[in-house]
Amino acid sequence: MSQKRLSRFLLPGFTGFVIAFLFAPIVVMIVFSFNAPLGHQNITWQGFTLDNYLTIWSRSDITGPMLTSLLIAVLSTLVATAFGTLIALSLTRYEFRGRAALNLLIFIPMTAPEIILGASLLTLWVSFGTPRGLPTILVAHIMFNISYVVVTVRARLSGFNRSLEEAGMDLYADGPTTFWKITFPLIFPGILAAGLLAFALSIDDYVITLFSAGHTVTFPLWVYGASRIGIPPEVNALGSVFFLIAFLFMAVQVWAQRRAGRAGEAGVPIAPVASR
Amino acid sequence: MSDHDERSQIERAVERLMHGEPISRRSFLRRTGRGGLALGAAMTLPAILAACGPGKTKLEWANWPLYIDVDDAGKHPTIEAFTKKTGIAVHYVEAINDNEEFFGTIQPDLAAGNVTEWDVISPTSWMVRRMASQGYLEEIDHSKLPNWTANAADYAKGLWFDPDNKYSVWWQGGITGIGYDPNLTGREITSFDDLLDPAFKGRVGGFSDMRDMMCLSLLSLGIKPADATLDDAKRAQQKLLKAAQAGQFRGFYGNEYYDSLSNGDLVASVAWSGDITQMQLYDNPKVKFVIPSGGAPRWNDNLCIPKKAVWNEQAHKLMDYWYDPVPATTLSEYIGYWTPTKGVPERIKADADAARAAGDTKTADLDDVLSKAVAPTAEQLANVFDYPELADAAEEKAWNDLFLAVTTANG
Amino acid sequence: MRGARRRLTPYLLLLPGTGWLLLFFAVPMAFMLVMSLQEGSLSEGYRLTWNFGIYPKVIGEYGNLILRSVGYALSTTVLTLAIGYPMAYTIAFYGGRLKNALVLVVIMPFFVSFVIRTLNWRMILSDNGLLFGTLKDMGLLDHAFRFLATPASVIFGLTYNFLPFMILPLYVALEKVDRRTIEAATDLYANKVQAFWRVTFPLSLPGVVAGSLLTFIPAVGDFINADIIGARSPDVAMVGNVIQRLFLSVNDFPAAAALGFVLVAGTMLLVGIYTRIVGTDRLTA
Numbered sequence: 001m002s003q004k005r006l007s008r009f010l011l012p013g014f015t016g017f018v019i020a021f022l023f024a025p026i027v028v029m030i031v032f033s034f035n036a037p038l039g040h041q042n043i044t045w046q047g048f049t050l051d052n053y054l055t056i057w058s059r060s061d062i063t064g065p066m067l068t069s070l071l072i073a074v075l076s077t078l079v080a081t082a083f084g085t086l087i088a089l090s091l092t093r094y095e096f097r098g099r100a101a102l103n104l105l106i107f108i109p110m111t112a113p114e115i116i117l118g119a120s121l122l123t124l125w126v127s128f129g130t131p132r133g134l135p136t137i138l139v140a141h142i143m144f145n146i147s148y149v150v151v152t153v154r155a156r157l158s159g160f161n162r163s164l165e166e167a168g169m170d171l172y173a174d175g176p177t178t179f180w181k182i183t184f185p186l187i188f189p190g191i192l193a194a195g196l197l198a199f200a201l202s203i204d205d206y207v208i209t210l211f212s213a214g215h216t217v218t219f220p221l222w223v224y225g226a227s228r229i230g231i232p233p234e235v236n237a238l239g240s241v242f243f244l245i246a247f248l249f250m251a252v253q254v255w256a257q258r259r260a261g262r263a264g265e266a267g268v269p270i271a272p273v274a275s276r
Numbered sequence: 277m278s279d280h281d282e283r284s285q286i287e288r289a290v291e292r293l294m295h296g297e298p299i300s301r302r303s304f305l306r307r308t309g310r311g312g313l314a315l316g317a318a319m320t321l322p323a324i325l326a327a328c329g330p331g332k333t334k335l336e337w338a339n340w341p342l343y344i345d346v347d348d349a350g351k352h353p354t355i356e357a358f359t360k361k362t363g364i365a366v367h368y369v370e371a372i373n374d375n376e377e378f379f380g381t382i383q384p385d386l387a388a389g390n391v392t393e394w395d396v397i398s399p400t401s402w403m404v405r406r407m408a409s410q411g412y413l414e415e416i417d418h419s420k421l422p423n424w425t426a427n428a429a430d431y432a433k434g435l436w437f438d439p440d441n442k443y444s445v446w447w448q449g450g451i452t453g454i455g456y457d458p459n460l461t462g463r464e465i466t467s468f469d470d471l472l473d474p475a476f477k478g479r480v481g482g483f484s485d486m487r488d489m490m491c492l493s494l495l496s497l498g499i500k501p502a503d504a505t506l507d508d509a510k511r512a513q514q515k516l517l518k519a520a521q522a523g524q525f526r527g528f529y530g531n532e533y534y535d536s537l538s539n540g541d542l543v544a545s546v547a548w549s550g551d552i553t554q555m556q557l558y559d560n561p562k563v564k565f566v567i568p569s570g571g572a573p574r575w576n577d578n579l580c581i582p583k584k585a586v587w588n589e590q591a592h593k594l595m596d597y598w599y600d601p602v603p604a605t606t607l608s609e610y611i612g613y614w615t616p617t618k619g620v621p622e623r624i625k626a627d628a629d630a631a632r633a634a635g636d637t638k639t640a641d642l643d644d645v646l647s648k649a650v651a652p653t654a655e656q657l658a659n660v661f662d663y664p665e666l667a668d669a670a671e672e673k674a675w676n677d678l679f680l681a682v683t684t685a686n687g
Numbered sequence: 688m689r690g691a692r693r694r695l696t697p698y699l700l701l702l703p704g705t706g707w708l709l710l711f712f713a714v715p716m717a718f719m720l721v722m723s724l725q726e727g728s729l730s731e732g733y734r735l736t737w738n739f740g741i742y743p744k745v746i747g748e749y750g751n752l753i754l755r756s757v758g759y760a761l762s763t764t765v766l767t768l769a770i771g772y773p774m775a776y777t778i779a780f781y782g783g784r785l786k787n788a789l790v791l792v793v794i795m796p797f798f799v800s801f802v803i804r805t806l807n808w809r810m811i812l813s814d815n816g817l818l819f820g821t822l823k824d825m826g827l828l829d830h831a832f833r834f835l836a837t838p839a840s841v842i843f844g845l846t847y848n849f850l851p852f853m854i855l856p857l858y859v860a861l862e863k864v865d866r867r868t869i870e871a872a873t874d875l876y877a878n879k880v881q882a883f884w885r886v887t888f889p890l891s892l893p894g895v896v897a898g899s900l901l902t903f904i905p906a907v908g909d910f911i912n913a914d915i916i917g918a919r920s921p922d923v924a925m926v927g928n929v930i931q932r933l934f935l936s937v938n939d940f941p942a943a944a945a946l947g948f949v950l951v952a953g954t955m956l957l958v959g960i961y962t963r964i965v966g967t968d969r970l971t972a
Contacts, residue, residue, distance in 0.1 A: 011777040015789075018774050022796045022850065025807035028817075029799065032807075038638075039558030040342060043535045043810065046558075059350035083704030094697035104955070105705065109712050110901070111954040113908040113930050116947040119380065120715030126384040132393065143711040146704050148901060155856045155897035156863060189862055193790070193855040197901075200797040200851065206911075211381055215336055215369045215393045220800055225341035225373045227802045228531030239799045246795050250788045257784045376935040478833070484919055486936065520921045526836045527918025536918065541814045541835060669728045669938070676937040684752065684929060685921030 026243065033236030040230030052237035059234050062222070066238060069219035072134065073202040076141035081195045083142070084149025085187075091150070092157040109147045117144065118211035125212065132214030140212045141202045148201060149194040156190025334367035335590045337396040338378065340577065341370040343448065345610035354603040362597075364590045374530070375403040386412045386583060395585040396594055398577050402487060402663050404444045405437035406672070407580070413443040414581040420592040421445070423599035431652055432576070432616030436502065436662045445595050446616035448607075449576030451652075451660055452488040453567045455537055455547030457560070465544055467569040468496035472519045481536060481545030482516075484528040486679040487663045488546060489516060491573035494664075498570065501664040506674060509664075513678040520685045528683050537563060550613040553649045557642060567659045574652075574660035576614070608650045609643065621647045723944035738941065745946045749929055753953060756925040759838070760906035763845040767853035767902050768895065770846070775857035775894070779864075790858060794851045805844060805915045809835060812843075812916075836918040841925075844912035849905070853898035860894025861887070896965050900958060907954050926950055 032042055036049040056062065091102065109117065121140055125132055164186065168178040206220045213221060223231060344352050355366050372378040379399070382392045386407075399407065407413050418425060424445055432446040456465045460479075465471065471480055483489050491501045493512035504512070519525065526542060534551055536542045538560040552565035579595045581588060598604055604617035609624060628643035652660070666672040723741060727733035746753070778789045796804065811817045814833045822828040834840050864887055872882040910927030917923035926946065933943035 011773060011781065014773050015777045018770060018850075019792060021847075022793065024811060025804045026796050026799060028807040028811060029803055037558065039554050041534060041538070041554075041559055043538060044559050055348045058348065061346070061350035063350075083707060086700040087704040090697040090700035096697045102701065102705065105708050105713065107900075107904070107955065107958060108716070108951055109708065110904040111908065111951045111958075112716065113910075113927055113947045113950060115927075115931055115934050116719055116944060117712070117715075119934065120719045121711065122381065123384055123718055124711070124715045126388055126390070129390075139711055143707060146708060150704075151897050151901055152856050152859065155893045156859045158893040190859045193859045196790075196794050197852065197855055200794060203798060204801045206801075210377065213371075213381075215338070215367065215371060217369055217371070220802065222341075222370065223800050223802050225370050227806055228373065229342035230534070231803065231806070235803065239803060242798065243795065246791070246798070250791050250795075253791075254785060254788045257787075374935070376938075380935055478836075481918075523922070525920065527920040529918060532915070532918075535810070536813070536835075539810075539813050539816065541833070673728065673937055673939065676932075677939075680929070680932050680937060683919065683921055683932070684749075684924040 026239075029236045030240045030243070033233055033240045035233050035236075037230075037233060040232075042231060042233045042236070052233045053241070056234040056237045056241075059232075062232070062234055062238060065217045065219040065222040068134070068216060069203050072137055072141055072218065073199050076138055076145055076202045077195050077198045080142045080145030080198050081149050081191060084146045084194060084198075085153050085191055087146070088150045088153035088157055092154060092160070106147050106150050109144055110151075114207035118208040121208070122211040132212055133216045136212040136214070137209055137216060137218065140208050141205060144205075144208060145198040145201055148197050152194035152197060153187065153190045156187050156193075160187070332586055334365045335396065335587050335594060336367050336369065336394045337398075337594065338369050338371040338394050339398045340372045343370075343398070343577075343611060344368070345606055354606050357603060358594065358597050362590075362593050364587075364593060366594065372398060375400050379403060379407070382582065386410075389584070391584045391586060392582045394582055395587045395591045397580055397582055398447055399444075399580060400575060400577050401435065401437045402666075404578050404580055405665070407582075408438065408443045412583050414583055414585060414588060415442055416445070416581070416595075417592060420589070421596045421599070423596045427599045427601065427618045429616055429618050429651070431657060432614075435576070436665060438578075444578035444580045445599075447577045447579050447598070448611060448613040448615065449574065450613045451549040451567060451572050451574050451656065452483070452485075452492070452546060453549060453565055453572040454544060455552045455555070455563050455565050456544035457537075457540065457563050459562055460540055460543040465566060468492050471544055471546070471568075472515075472524055474522065474524070476543055477522065477524055478526055479541070479543045480525055481533045481542040481547075482520075482525040482528045483533075483546045484530050484683065486676055488573055488575070489528075489682070490675065490679060491661065491663060492546065492568065492570075495570035495572065495661060496568065500571075500661055501573065502662050504664050506671065509675055509678060513682060516679075516682045517685070520682050535559075550611070550649070553612050553645060557645060567656065571659050571661050573663060575663070576616075609646060612646055612649055614652055615650045621651045624650065719944045720948060723941050723948060725941050727941075728938070733940070741941055741945045742949065745942055746949055749926060749946060752924060752926045752929055753949065755923075756907050756909075756927070756950075757953070757957070759842055759845060759925065760903050760909075762842050763849055763906045764853075764899050764903045766842070766846045767849050768899065771850060771853035771857055771898065772895075775854050775861050779858055779861035786862070790855070793854050797848075797851050801848065801911070802915070805848070805912070808844065808847065809916060812840065835916060836920040836923070838917075838923050841912050841917040841923045844916040845906050845909060848912065849902040852901040852905075856897035856901060857891065857894040860891045860897070864890045892965065896962070899961070904954055904958065908950055 032045075033052055034048050034050065035042055035045055036047040036051065037044070038046060087102075087106070090096075091099070118140070121136075121143075122132075125136055130136060164182055165178050168182045173181065204220055205218075206224055209218055209221060223235065226232070226235070345354050347353055352368060355368055359365055371381075378397075382394070382397075385392045404413070418441070428446070432449070433441060435446075438444045454465055454468070454471055458464060461476065487501075490509060490512050493515050494501050494504050494508060497508075497511060497515070499508045499512070526536075529536070529545070531551075533542065533545045533547060534555065537545045537547065538555055547565065549565055552563060555563050579598070581591045581595075585591060598607070599617050601617055601619040601623060604615055605620050605623040605627070608615045608620050609627065624643050624647040628640045628647060631637075631643060632640035664675075666675060721735065722733070724735060724738050725733040726736045726738050774793070778786055778793075782789050812819065812834050814820075814835070815823065819828060819832065819834060823830055823832070834843075868890070869882050869886055872886045873879070877885065908927045908930075910925060910931055913919065913923045913925045913928050919928065930943050930946050930950070933939045933946065937943075
């Protein structure tokens with residue numbers, strides 16, 4: 001197989017196919033956002049309408065939980081990414097006692113079944129007398145996100161080329177400057193990836209949230225319940241709108257990069273090779 | 277050489293974060309100690325705040341999803357009417373997806389004798405019994421429920437799980453029977469054994485609810501669930517287990533059997549009466565509902581007040597409100613299950629006639645169908661049976677264990 | 688003084704995250720561990736009887752389900768790797784200016800609720816639905832064919848839902864690979880394939896490890912795919928489903944907790960073996 005064929009057709013073709021695969025249920029969601037079902041269930045096509053896109057904004061029973069989930073996702077992602085990155089930094093750069101125990105502490109939350117995590121956290125709240133609501137959900141989300149952040153950022157940090165930082169020091173940069181101007185931009189893709197993962201995990205969490213929610217309703221809690229009866233098409237409309245926003249955001253980014261030229265490309269080291 | 281230097285870079289960065297002080301062991305410990313204390317305080321703070329805050333402003337009601345009327349703005353007209361009438365604001369939360377799951381979220385508080393977040397909750401019959409027996413429900417003061425006393429239908433009072441309605445009043449109810457598409461099955465289904473016909477292997481839906489399935493199996497063996505012993509339960513379980521191991525059941529569903537039955541993935545399934553009414557109206561008119569010849573379990577959800585709920589008075593008012601025929605009719609026109617309030621079918625029929633006179637045939641047809649479905653007929657009442665009264669936690673666990681084996685096909 | 692400072696820095700970096708995990712994870716889990724050794728019931732209360740026998744008991748009863756769950760998770764990891772690696776490679780090496788956009792495209796579907804995604808897959812994959820209905824009408828498939836509520840469908844659901852967990856770490860590791868290293872290899876007369884296996888792949892190994900762990904570990908304990916796509920068919924019951932039921936329906940908290948910890952221990956064992964094979968030096972700098 002010639003390199004040309006691989007890079008021109010096979011790989012991009014495969015990528016396109018995978019993206020289509022990833023988006024398949026989303027496309028269905030968008031199509032059915034234009035449906036006008038008479039009953040509870042949105043499973044048979046019963047007529048085209050744009051109404052769902054109009055009525056969704058007044059459906060506070062749907063938009064309320066969505067906003068709650070977004071808020072929790074943003075906050076927990078920020079905190080968990082910060083905490084997790086710090087842990088990843090310390091693990092990859094330092095020798096210290098308790099490494100093995102720490103590794104265990106990082107991995108076990110991912111292995112433990114969510115219901116055990118959720119229920120045990122609830123008993124903690126009850127023994128502290130903490131009322132359940134947004135703050136407790138936030139605490140829980142930060143908790144389970146940290147592990148995922150650590151693992152993702154570590155993948156980026158391993159084999160990190162220290163000579164780049166050395167070069168910075170040689171040029172009289174001090175600690176914080178070296179960190180923010182050299183280290184951080186280079187590990188940023190890892191942090192960003194970790195953040196995206198954490199956001200996706202948080203915005204979709206059901207079981208752990210269930211036990212820490214009290215009478216706060218997050219979107220997954222609402223939609224899981226609604227799915228058993230029938231998800232209203234307005235939900236599809238909301239999802240489609242989010243998609244549109246994300247797409248526009250991405251398109252703007254691409255356009256901005258095109259304008260800024262090569263400066264937009266990330267991750268190109270400008271130091272000599274030898275990465276071990 | 278570079279090791280030493282680069283570490284000190286980051287060290288210094290961290291130090292700078294902590295106000296440029298060189299860090300001694302003592303200050304390190306002080307800071308962590310302070311941090312721990314701060315965290316502990318932060319977690320008890322909400323509790324303290326809640327105690328000194330403006331206090332409760334709304335009646336907290338946990339219910340199942342899509343179990344109330346909803347308008348285009350996502351509001352609930354009946355609840356708004358209640359607030360207008362009584363001045364009591366309601367925080368309506370669709371927090372219950374599963375009886376046991378929901379109970380799991382309030383159990384630690386109830387066991388510790390704390391106030392839960394809720395003033396009114398909506399558990400199913402057997403859960404009412406369980407909670408009442410553990411002392412987790414407030415007693416109802418019937419002097420505060422005039423509507424209930426006047427309008428509650430006989431079939432909705434004095435049921436097995438709460439004979440004196442000491443702890444609960446009926447919310448909505450229905451039958452768990454069998455739904456099937458005669459075009460796909462090729463014949464009529466009349467009994468539970470028909471559901472287990474190997475000809476339908478892999479295309480039949482079971483329920484993940486232990487009581488519904490065990491009852492159907494028991495009734496097909498001629499045993500009334502209320503009289504069933506543990507040995508009877510084992511016989512019923514064996515019947516289900518054999519079928520499960522033979523691959524008869526495509527799956528054990530909760531509410532989500534609906535779209536699989538509607539789109540034909542299932543040719544027959546255990547199903548709820550109200551759902552099939554909906555399906556016939558909107559999604560698949562070919563599907564039929566039948567009460568199996570041996571009989572079917574009847575279920576109902578109830579309104580209860582958890583122990584130590586703060587707004588006890590207001591909770592009573594809410595519970596009584598639903599026994600006023602006006603909101604009860606609006607509710608039934610939306611949900612379609614059995615209503616406990618007298619006079620509702622007649623009012624729905626009147627609405628149907630009014631709609632037909634106004635030329636709205638869609639609403640008229642819908643209401644015609646509903647008026648017949650929202651109250652049980654005498655024939656239905658003769659063929660439905662109550663859930664078994666599982667005497668204690670040990671017996672309940674035994675039955676659950678038996679059923680768990682069925683859902684995992686682990687003989 | 689300097690020595691003390693140097694020794695403390697890693698601990699300071701660790702403090703917030705580790706403190707959080709200790710308080711909100713380790714403490715509750717310790718309670719659960721104690722719970723697993725208790726006996727009793729919800730109504731009678733629980734007494735600590737150091738009932739270690741519960742562990743062999745749950746392993747005996749549900750061992751086959753544990754094996755099944757591990758099998759599903761392994762299949763999922765292999766599939767996501769097979770699909771995700773070329774994907775991440777293409778984005779990292781051929782993405783150019785569209786790199787960030789493509790990564791966003793990969794993860795975007797996962798901001799839509801899991802329930803909605805999976806329900807829509809169920810609609811697409813139903814026996815006579817969009818995909819199979821069309822194939823059956825065209826005569827390419829037997830009418831009795833069905834995909835949902837089979838082990839294959841659960842693995843399909845798991846693969847779909849864990850794909851970004853594999854792609855993102857892979858991308859992150861691949862994107863870091865210096866092209867000049869590859870150039871150097873080809874300058875030394877390696878062909879493209881050799882350059883890949885000898886240079887690129889080893890350098891991407893931390894990403895492979897990270898992605899595999901992020902996929903395998905949560906997949907073992909998954910219960911939701913078996914619920915929605917698997918329709919809770921007894922053929923596909925996973926250990927997560929049993930733990931749910933034991934906890935919520937049967938209310939056998941000790942057994943649920945014990946089974947949970949068996950899951951944790953088993954998964955950690957496999958992870959330990961895996962990292963030993965791959966080499967822990969790949970995991971850390």
